[in-house]
Amino acid sequence: MAVPQDRIRNFCIIAHVDHGKSTLADRLLEFTGTVDKRDMQAQLLDQMDIERERGITIKMAAVRMAYTAKDGLEYELNLIDTPGHVDFTYEVSRSLNACEGALLVVDAAQGVEAQTLANANLAMNANLEIIPVINKIDLPAADPDRVAEEIESVLAIDATEAIPCSAKEGIGIEEILEAVVQKVPPPAGDPTKPLRALVFDSHYDGYLGVVAYVRIVDGTLKAGDKVHFIATGKEFPVSEVGTFAPRMRPAELLRAGGTGYFHAAIKSVTDARVGDTITVAGREGKAVEALPGYRPAKPMVFCGLYPHDSSDFPNLREALSKMQLNDAALSFEAESSAAMGFGFRCGFLGLLHMEIVQERLEREFNLALLATAPSVIYHVYKTDGTMEVIDNPANWPTTTTIERTEEPYVDATIIVPTDYVGAVMEMGRERRGIQDRMEYPAPGRVMLYYKLPLAEIIMDFFDQLKSRTKGYASFDYELSDYSPSPLVKVDVQVNADPVDALSFIVHRDKAFPRGKMLVEKLKEILPRQMFEIKLQAAIGGKIIAAERVSALRKNVIAKCYGGDISRKRKLLEKQKEGKKRMKQFGNVEIPQEAFMSVLKLGN
Numbered sequence: 209m210a211v212p213q214d215r216i217r218n219f220c221i222i223a224h225v226d227h228g229k230s231t232l233a234d235r236l237l238e239f240t241g242t243v244d245k246r247d248m249q250a251q252l253l254d255q256m257d258i259e260r261e262r263g264i265t266i267k268m269a270a271v272r273m274a275y276t277a278k279d280g281l282e283y284e285l286n287l288i289d290t291p292g293h294v295d296f297t298y299e300v301s302r303s304l305n306a307c308e309g310a311l312l313v314v315d316a317a318q319g320v321e322a323q324t325l326a327n328a329n330l331a332m333n334a335n336l337e338i339i340p341v342i343n344k345i346d347l348p349a350a351d352p353d354r355v356a357e358e359i360e361s362v363l364a365i366d367a368t369e370a371i372p373c374s375a376k377e378g379i380g381i382e383e384i385l386e387a388v389v390q391k392v393p394p395p396a397g398d399p400t401k402p403l404r405a406l407v408f409d410s411h412y413d414g415y416l417g418v419v420a421y422v423r424i425v426d427g428t429l430k431a432g433d434k435v436h437f438i439a440t441g442k443e444f445p446v447s448e449v450g451t452f453a454p455r456m457r458p459a460e461l462l463r464a465g466g467t468g469y470f471h472a473a474i475k476s477v478t479d480a481r482v483g484d485t486i487t488v489a490g491r492e493g494k495a496v497e498a499l500p501g502y503r504p505a506k507p508m509v510f511c512g513l514y515p516h517d518s519s520d521f522p523n524l525r526e527a528l529s530k531m532q533l534n535d536a537a538l539s540f541e542a543e544s545s546a547a548m549g550f551g552f553r554c555g556f557l558g559l560l561h562m563e564i565v566q567e568r569l570e571r572e573f574n575l576a577l578l579a580t581a582p583s584v585i586y587h588v589y590k591t592d593g594t595m596e597v598i599d600n601p602a603n604w605p606t607t608t609t610i611e612r613t614e615e616p617y618v619d620a621t622i623i624v625p626t627d628y629v630g631a632v633m634e635m636g637r638e639r640r641g642i643q644d645r646m647e648y649p650a651p652g653r654v655m656l657y658y659k660l661p662l663a664e665i666i667m668d669f670f671d672q673l674k675s676r677t678k679g680y681a682s683f684d685y686e687l688s689d690y691s692p693s694p695l696v697k698v699d700v701q702v703n704a705d706p707v708d709a710l711s712f713i714v715h716r717d718k719a720f721p722r723g724k725m726l727v728e729k730l731k732e733i734l735p736r737q738m739f740e741i742k743l744q745a746a747i748g749g750k751i752i753a754a755e756r757v758s759a760l761r762k763n764v765i766a767k768c769y770g771g772d773i774s775r776k777r778k779l780l781e782k783q784k785e786g787k788k789r790m791k792q793f794g795n796v797e798i799p800q801e802a803f804m805s806v807l808k809l810g811n
């Protein structure tokens with residue numbers, strides 16, 4: 209089905225969550241006959257179960273469609289799916305770089321939301337031809353004219369030719385395909401040059417190893433070629449190349465301008481990094497320059513994961529290793545905690561990534577896990593002139609050696625109806641945000657720009673924002689930089705023993721309220737024991753908050769009706785001794801809720 213290069217179109221769909229990206233992709237596949245309507249499993253592009261359940265797109269996929277346009281010619285349309293969540297911004301930008309155009313899908317009832325803006329900006333930075341699509345026009349609340357105005361005023365994108373569409377009812381699908389053919393430029397690139405291709409995604413297959421998704425910029429790629437990964441320096445002989453149609457279909461050759469996959473018995477996705485450039489091994493390839501913008505995925509949020517049952521430790525290691533085969537952004541290393549035994553310190557791209565990994569470990573690998581409160585990466589400048597990078601409260605240096613501390617900040621955008629501006633601003637203050645500016649992009653709507661500490665966002669920010677704005681706020685952020693911040697580590701002690709897994713790092717002004725709330729919460733949650741439990745929060749040696757869980761008093765004298773008083777006293781003495789011993793060796797069981805309460809405390 210090889211068509212000339214000028215009849216190839218590489219494009220993607222970008223949208224805010226739930227605006228209908230997957231539904232539209234399904235319709236395009238159906239319309240072009242790429243999949244049979246009967247065979248169509250709902251939303252084929254979202255291949256993972258959890259993705260489907262949560263209705264979010266995490267992994268990208270690429271599908272080739274053959275489309276005969278109204279000009280009578282056959283075109284090759286490559287649809288590249290992009291993940292929709294802020295944790296995966298880097299992956300979004302990689303997949304955009306594999307395209308020349310983007311369908312910008314906006315819900316006709318909801319209008320432009322925070323991720324519409326973020327994704328449109330990424331697409332503009334990648335110099336893509338943007339085709340606005342106003343979806344869900346079948347909804348009674350649809351207001352396509354207002355949404356078109358918003359696209360123009362908020363995104364500065366010409367929306368006079370925005371395509372009205374209902375992905376659900378199949379309206380506007382052909383118009384969209386025609387617009388892709390007419391407006392998206394064909395790929396540039398020279399098939400006669402040495403191979404240069406962008407790895408824009410990959411997945412791990414138990415039999416084939418890593419399947420790398422590539423956009424060929426120059427040259428060609430076929431089975432038997434030896435490829436060289438420029439960033440990692442690794443080389444592999446290619447076993448097979450092909451396209452997704454929508455499942456993997458082997459092909460003889462991938463050519464400049466096209467997209468597809470190859471596999472080459474690569475054992476881990478860390479060897480075939482998203483964003484890396486491949487070329488041919490040997491002298492010819494050495495002269496090829498890497499495509500710009502590569503960086504390895506860097507975990508931003510960390511937490512300790514511990515098996516509930518300590519004998520599951522090796523199983524957890526195996527499960528994490530297996531997941532890492534498919535997820536280059538996941539990091540882990542063994543650690544031990546006095547309170548929780550052996551486990552792993554794990555690093556994630558963001559909160560959603562963390563939740564997904566935990567959920568999959570529990571569901572797919574049948575592991576019961578305890579997770580410690582998430583932490584970001586702090587910079588600690590010490591009095592001896594050195595700087596330490598800390599992602600675990602356990603490694604926080606002693607107070608006297610610290611000169612100053614810094615924490616990561618993000619640039620956040622919040623779009624909200626005017627009625628809720630007060631609620632958002634209040635939250636911004638509580639979360640130590642610095643308001644940058646405020647814009648009124650359309651009647652009744654406000655855009656607020658904030659600088660916020662990342663640590664405040666991983667603490668339940670989005671849920672809070674949603675509940676305080678009755679679900680109307682949309683939110684997006686990107687990492688900006690590190691700023692000075694007076695941070696302290698708060699230790700939590702149960703009967704004077706520090707419970708390392710409950711320690712947290714926090715802004716000095718919030719140490720007291722959070723310490724207090726935490727011990728209060730612990731008091732509520734901890735089951736009473738035969739002995740008294742003392743709960744304390746402390747900075748360094750200084751106690752900042754304390755609570756007591758009183759002992760369950762076993763009524764030892766109940767049986768001694770009227771007996772002599774000395775016997776009663778003896779029994780009471782014995783009970784006291786018992787209590788002491790319990791205290792000394794006492795092992796208080798702390799339920800998972802207690803750990804989660806640290807996270808959920810809010811502010």
Ligand SMILES: Nc1nc2c(ncn2[C@@H]2O[C@H](COP(=O)(O)OP(=O)(O)OP(=O)(O)O)[C@@H](O)[C@H]2O)c(=O)[nH]1
Binds near residue numbers: 346
């Ligand atoms: N009424 C109506 N509903 C639609 C239309 N298109 C999509 N939907 C619904 O909107 C919801 C979200 O659609 P999806 O296609 O899953 O949205 P998405 O943008 O892919 O969401 P993510 O995968 O989370 O990014 C689903 O319940 C769809 O059935 C449409 O044209 N009209």
